[in-house]
Amino acid sequence: MSIPVHVGTNPPSHWDEIEANQQRLGEEASDWLREQRRPSAASGDLDWGGLGFEPRWVGFDAADCVAALDPSVYAGKGADEFDRFRQGAASRGELAIVISLVETPDPGSHWSVFGPAGSSLSLGRFNTSIHSRPLGIGARVRRSDGVEGAEVQLALRLMSCNPPLPWSALSLDGITLSSTHGRVKHEPEGTLVPIIETELGEPVVAVWTSPDGVERRYVVPAEAPWTVLLSWLVEDALPEYVPDAMRRARRHMATDLDLMTRRERQAHTALAAFDAEYAERRGTLDSELQSAQSDASALRDGLLFGTGDALVETVRTVLEWAGMNVVPLDEELGGTKNADLLCTLDGRSVLVEVKSASGVPKESVYDDVLRHLRVWEKLPDSTPVEGGVLVINHQHRLPPHERRTKAFERPEFLAAQTEPVVTTLELFEAWREEDRVATCRLLFGPSATTVPNTTPSVPQRQPETRRRGLFRRG
Numbered sequence: 001m002s003i004p005v006h007v008g009t010n011p012p013s014h015w016d017e018i019e020a021n022q023q024r025l026g027e028e029a030s031d032w033l034r035e036q037r038r039p040s041a042a043s044g045d046l047d048w049g050g051l052g053f054e055p056r057w058v059g060f061d062a063a064d065c066v067a068a069l070d071p072s073v074y075a076g077k078g079a080d081e082f083d084r085f086r087q088g089a090a091s092r093g094e095l096a097i098v099i100s101l102v103e104t105p106d107p108g109s110h111w112s113v114f115g116p117a118g119s120s121l122s123l124g125r126f127n128t129s130i131h132s133r134p135l136g137i138g139a140r141v142r143r144s145d146g147v148e149g150a151e152v153q154l155a156l157r158l159m160s161c162n163p164p165l166p167w168s169a170l171s172l173d174g175i176t177l178s179s180t181h182g183r184v185k186h187e188p189e190g191t192l193v194p195i196i197e198t199e200l201g202e203p204v205v206a207v208w209t210s211p212d213g214v215e216r217r218y219v220v221p222a223e224a225p226w227t228v229l230l231s232w233l234v235e236d237a238l239p240e241y242v243p244d245a246m247r248r249a250r251r252h253m254a255t256d257l258d259l260m261t262r263r264e265r266q267a268h269t270a271l272a273a274f275d276a277e278y279a280e281r282r283g284t285l286d287s288e289l290q291s292a293q294s295d296a297s298a299l300r301d302g303l304l305f306g307t308g309d310a311l312v313e314t315v316r317t318v319l320e321w322a323g324m325n326v327v328p329l330d331e332e333l334g335g336t337k338n339a340d341l342l343c344t345l346d347g348r349s350v351l352v353e354v355k356s357a358s359g360v361p362k363e364s365v366y367d368d369v370l371r372h373l374r375v376w377e378k379l380p381d382s383t384p385v386e387g388g389v390l391v392i393n394h395q396h397r398l399p400p401h402e403r404r405t406k407a408f409e410r411p412e413f414l415a416a417q418t419e420p421v422v423t424t425l426e427l428f429e430a431w432r433e434e435d436r437v438a439t440c441r442l443l444f445g446p447s448a449t450t451v452p453n454t455t456p457s458v459p460q461r462q463p464e465t466r467r468r469g470l471f472r473r474g
Contacts (some may be wrong), residue, residue, distance in 0.1 A: 002054045003234065003249045006062035006085045008071035008078040009039045013054075015045070032075075040101075041069055041226060051230045052249070056081070063088035066245035067097040068234060069226075073124035086214055095241045095451075096215045099229055101222040102132040102168055110409060120173075121219065126210065127175050127186040130219055132168035139167050141204055144194040150236040151195045151207065158196065158205060165221045169202035170194075192219075216241065290317050296432075303428040305396050307356040312340045315354050315391050315424070318431050319343055322439035338379075339372040344445055351376060351388040352443070358397045361407050366390055369419050383390065389443050393424040400425060 015038040018151040022029055022036070041055075048055050056062050058078040062085040071085070073076035089096035096464065103119045121130040158165060172192040176185045189211045194203030195218075208217045216437040218237075220229065238245050302314030312328075319326050319341070329351075339351035351372050355365045369388040376382055395403040407423050408414065422442045430438040440448040 002049065003052055003067075003238070003245060004054045004056055004062075004065045005136065005233075006060075006065040006068040006071060006078075006081055007041050007055045007057050008069065008082065009054055009058060010044050012042050012044045013055040015039075015042050015259075033371075039070065040164045040222070044225070048225055048230075048341055051227070053230060066094070066238060066242050067099070069099050069229075070101050071098060072143045073122050079124070090214050092244070094244060097231070097233070097237055097241060098215055098217040100217055100219050100312075101224070102130070102170065102219055103222045119168075122175075123190070123208070123210075123217075127177070128190060129173050130192065130208065131171050131173050133171070134166065134168045135202075135204070137166075139204075140199055141167055141196050142199065144197045144203070147195055150232070150240045154218065154232050155196050155205065155237040156219075157232050161225065161228065165223050167196075167198070167204040169198065169204060170206050170219060171287055172208070211409075249276075267418065271337065285465055291397040299431065300428070303393070303424045303431070304400050306393060306424075307396065311356055311424070312354045314426065315352070316341055318427060318439065319352075319443070321431070322436040324440065338375055339369070342383065342385070343389075343443060344383075345440055345448060348448075349385045350443055351384050351385050352391055353388065354391045356393040356396055357407075359395060360404070361392055361394045363408060363410070363413055365392065366408070366413075366417070366419075366421065373419075388419045390419065390421045391424065392421065400428075 006308055015036075018033070018036050019038065022033060025033065035050040056065055058072075058081055060081065062068070065085050065088065068085050071082035073082065086096050088118055100121055101119055120134050123129060123130070141159065143152070143159070147155060156429050170192065172188040172190070174186040174188040175184050178184075190208050192203065192206050192208045194201075194206045196205040197203050205221070206219050209215070210217070232370065232434060257265065257268070267314045299314055299317060302310060303318065306314050316328060325344040325346065327344075329338050329340060329342055330336055332342075340354045341352040343350055343352050349370070351364075353372060355361065355368075357365070369390045373385070373388045374386060392407045394407040394424060403425065405423075405425075407421055408417075420443070427439065430436075
């Protein structure tokens with residue numbers, strides 16, 4: 001069992017470093033360094049785990065803590081952590097259990113004509129403090145009337161400490177704030193109920209309840225051993241005031257098969273079988289996804305970011321996947337003498353010129369298609385073509401969603417256009433949706449069709465063979 005508690009100081013390692021520097025520097029240490037003293041809660045000898053607690057020091061999140069031990073209200077020293085602790089308790093509908101230590105000034109020091117000096121414990125947001133006034137050596141104390149439950153055990157434990165604890169009389173005080181409008185005296189808030197008191201009825205150990213009902217703060221002498229306080233906290237206070245915290249801490253017992261009921265074991269077995277089936281199914285789907293991504297990456301990257309011969313090869317692969325017969329003309333003609341590809345579908349053929357542009361393409365690239373068509377007509381015994389198509393990967397340095405929808409937008413150019421312009425974005429959309437008909441219609445118009453294919457959407461190219469029949473024979 002490990003119960004998280006907020007501890008209002010830095011961890012022991014911080015104080016180890018402070019003390020090492022004090023010893024190393026000696027008289028050369030700064031005043032600030034010489035004045036540093038390790039809080040008792042940061043003792044390296046305190047066995048938190050053995051007592052059933054997980055300390056959450058300053059700098060650790062405290063929202064799920066069930067108690068706060070000697071918290072601070074000062075920024076950078078634990079105020080934020082203490083505030084999250086209170087918020088967490090309030091959100092769960094639990095009491096925020098707090099233990100605060102009141103310092104006992106060194107007897108004989110700071111005396112005045114009004115008696116010994118005391119110390120003050122600020123209660124932060126409530127404009128209230130608890131003042132402590134040290135009592136003389138040997139002051140007699142007793143358990144207060146009306147004390148019940150966990151408070152009885154706290155009184156017994158503290159009154160049994162050996163050596164006896166030094167006692168200070170406690171009182172609840174408001175604070176006075178100064179502003180441009182003068183000094184304003186605030187009345188004390190909350191209630192302070194004695195647990196141990198002097199024979200004169202002065203509280204020396206008490207519990208303060210905040211006016212919002214969230215906080216229950218136990219105020220004890222700073223000399224009270226933490227082993228005594230933590231044992232009381234886990235054995236008496238938390239079971240009485242925050243029982244859900246104890247159940248949460250013992251929740252691990254519900255996973256012990258040796259302690260389960262028959263119904264729990266049956267549900268546990270069914271859940272284990274479900275988890276195994278899920279893991280197996282998840283593994284299969286992960287493998288399928290990795291395979292699909294591996295297959296698709298080359299074509300996706302080629303269509304969206306490719307240039308030059310790599311882009312031509314990617315376009316060729318996609319067109320062949322759609323069911324077209326594609327001839328690479330540079331290979332057939334022995335150089336860049338015409339368009340890049342000759343595509344044929346159901347006896348219809350078109351020339352395809354593939355281009356790329358890092359920005360907005362020049363309209364002159366479209367003229368290459370028209371020029372190729374004029375030259376093609378003059379080649380002897382060439383396959384008749386219906387026209388040409390410009391496939392262009394425009395603005396390929398931009399993310400796809402930031403590119404223009406159309407490669408060319410000038411109205412006069414669009415009105416004079418006779419051959420289709422297809423962007424690789426359009427080609428990509430048809431390919432990624434595995435729509436072969438849509439791919440064919442980009443090149444051959446709305447009347448184009450293709451034979452349905454049940455093979456995977458990413459084609460596997462076979463070794464190249466030289467194609468015949470590019471030109472008609474007389």
